Amino acid sequence: MSGASTSASHGAGRSRWINLASFAALLAVWFLITAPLVDGKPLVAPLFLPSPGAVWQTVLQLMANGYQGKTLGHHIAISLFRFGVAFALTVLIAVPLGLWMGMNETVKAVLDPPIEITRPMPKLALLPLLIIWFGIGEVSKIVIIILALFPILSISAMQAVRGVGRRKVQAALALGASRSMVFRRVIFPASLPGIFTSIRVSIGIGVTMLVGAEMIATNAGIAYMAMSASDFLLTSVVIVGSLIMAILGYALDLLARALENKVVHWGGKEG
């Protein structure tokens, strides 16, 4: 056992080093192609790809002066607000509805058609319509994210319920549990691993929708900042905006993963 586990952890440590080396190599390539090495000119013009140093300068400058009269914190906060409100609302509505669909055939029969019909539709295509309905304020942006996440979260909550082992439910019934106790203490917890998986998937999709929504008709937000900087060919601001979005998505995923490990510690493990 010790042999197997040490070689496994050894393997994990080795992968970690390779990860770091790969990352460092990418950074080095970026340095090289943007550094003025030949005739004082870089291989790639700063207009297309500014050097890492220039991007870092832009970060400091944005932190000091903000962008278009709003602080960087304001842009980040407004993006997080849109995402957070939409995400929380969707989880609070879609997950219980999905659980209900999993428990009740009639509810499933009623809700299945609208969800299944709209599921394959690219939701961003609805943004023009939503802007007519809700204006260019926050509502249309929040609604578009909700529309994108709703089918994912509701359908996977339903499938999680349907995937609960029949024996676990039978065991609970044979132990005298009422229907509500079976739901609260068996079906709901047994569904949580599936629900968490879909939550993590929908973080990625939600951030994508946020970017799409912020590129149209708005005057604040990180994706707005990148989009409008592109109009002025401020390439390093565009890159900073993209990096912030990437870090945001990654941080949210880390958060969800930490929560998942804490809440569903048993994961896919059987017993």
Added chain:
Amino acid sequence: MQMSSHAALPADAATGVPKVRFDRITKCFGKGAEAVQALEPVTLDIAEGAFTCLLGPSGCGKSTLLNILAGFERPTAGEVFMDGQPVQGPDPRRGVVFQQGALFTWMNVRDNVAFGPLATGKSQAEAGRIADRFLEMVGLAGFARRYPYELSGGMQQRVGIARALANDPEILLMDEPFAALDAQTRELLQEEIKRIWHETRKTVLWITHSIDEALFLATDIAVMSARPGRIKATFRPEFARSSDPSVVTSPEFARMKAQIFGLLREEALAAQRQEAA
């Protein structure tokens, strides 16, 4: 020790009403041309305090019989009675132990065992005390705070047994509880279940593939035919009364084993032909 060709086992001598009576149970799965008859009319009595083993080839409907008594499934025809009352659905008076995968993975061992007492209206504190008592009985007192996935297969089955016992059921239904375990663990648990049966005097319905297991544990053995299942023969071995594990080496044990082996072999071959057809 005798072999009888009729199906019913003797009723409880005191009251005349058996603890459990399967009364002409049949079961069909599916409808129309696709329908499969799993059980032919099965009639079987289980006496109070008996340890009854159902032995039979795969697919003969042994688990279906257990599920019907547990109240998980309805028979297509016939009725099963407990204390003269028809079974309507799951009931905490009938504890069920499954082969595997039935523990509540998200609860620790103690909460798993306390689930039944809580479900049947005991207070949190009382349910916890009951859980501790039965964990002690199955030798898992030190594992109360562990989660099922941290335990070996044998320990998980002990948790399942403790959980079923914690409700103080009148009958224990056990569906091949040791089938997924290795041979050594299985033998130890067989001895342990025999001790628990001696201690608690519960009525037990036990499903198994293993002739040795049935002979070692059972006061009554019902051998089932290949699908559609019916009771082919019943035996009343005496080995279960003994707490000496070496009864399995006695000549009588070997003789009865040979007899049952012959019966089961015919049925296993019949089952194989069905599958090939």
